[in-house]
Amino acid sequence: MAAKSNGVVSYFKDIKAEFKKITWPTLNDVKESTIKTLVVMLFFTVVIAVYDSVFSNILKGVLNYFK
Numbered sequence: 056m057a058a059k060s061n062g063v064v065s066y067f068k069d070i071k072a073e074f075k076k077i078t079w080p081t082l083n084d085v086k087e088s089t090i091k092t093l094v095v096m097l098f099f100t101v102v103i104a105v106y107d108s109v110f111s112n113i114l115k116g117v118l119n120y121f122k
Contacts, residue, residue: 080088
């Protein structure tokens, strides 16, 4: 049982050591990335909405033609 306990402690020590090696982004980097992501999402949302509207109107026109 002691060997298993020692393994768990060693595991968490290794995790702590690995976390110290991480280079975390600055707050400004995070803000900049967040804004860029939101702008790209907004752009593609608009593009998809326009395509949806255009194809919906085309489909309605085709279906009304065959009524």
